[in-house]
Amino acid sequence: MATSGKLMTIGQAARASGVSAKMIRYYDDIDLFRPEARSDTGYRLFSPTDVHALRFIKRARDLGFSVDEIRRLLTLWQDQSRASADVKALAMEHVRELEARIQQLEAMVRTLRHLADHCQGNERPECPILDDLAGQASPEADAVTGNRVRHSRASTGL
Amino acid sequence: MATSGKLMTIGQAARASGVSAKMIRYYDDIDLFRPEARSDTGYRLFSPTDVHALRFIKRARDLGFSVDEIRRLLTLWQDQSRASADVKALAMEHVRELEARIQQLEAMVRTLRHLADHCQGNERPECPILDDLAGQASPEADAVTGNRVRHSRASTGL
DNA sequence: ATGCACCTTCCCACAATGGGAAGGTCAACC
């Protein structure tokens, strides 16, 4: 398998792949990715194939995959006898993680928006947001229901 | 200002506030929060007011505020002459940060779902997901548009 | 007095990234 075409240095590989030289060294460190060769003076040397792998890694990072998930993706990528079901499973599990995080963030946003809606946002000190953080629901009337704000602090659902 | 009622140790304060003893010490370290007193043998001693502050911190963390944002919130909380507008501004800026993160995550999910939709997920190796990561759009026909998949890899919008 | 539960500080680890120092290398130019 004569992979090497013309070899390039880390700076060139970084520019060609969009991965910083710093991160390329890190990926090398943690055995995620090993460059083709080293010059006799210790310089890392990258083949076009290496750059391809770096782009793969970058794209996967951009899609939110962790380094560990990428490790598995790279293995699958290089495995000619992989089952696409395995790739899909990995991707869908990642999607579920992402969606869980989205749910959490949305719950926070909902709560905060709700609180902010009831905050006058003026020069006066009374503030339902601080009241909620302090654990005492504001004694303001609820603008929507007209009820006293009993709701023991809107839940974030966390 | 005689704040102290009965004082408690860190373990009791932790249980009463929902913040781990470990984190209470950390907040102390970084000057986010200083307990009422120390016993002559060095034990941190917490007043009910301290526990109240810890609950405040915990609630704010649950809402996704960073330690630095909480520092500002605590200052506002303790400032009797604060303007609720300042609190609201802080909260809304945080909401915008959260929403930006949500946008990013959603873009990732959209892309991944799109790719996964076109992946057979069977025992065969062909996989549009890996093809995308590798930078070469899969040569499969697009099921929706009936077009060749020219779309140079669905963008995450990042 | 012995023991157990609790407290203290200090160090380590995580994930992924960047900053920067100290020192070696390469190529070009005079």
Place this chain on the structure above:
DNA sequence: GGTTGACCTTCCCATTGTGGGAAGGTGCAT
């Protein structure tokens, strides 16, 4: 040949918030 500037190497540090654990002191009940 020598110098310069761009580039490479490794090593250490910081980030953010959290937990684990060690070594050693304290408090209280039996």
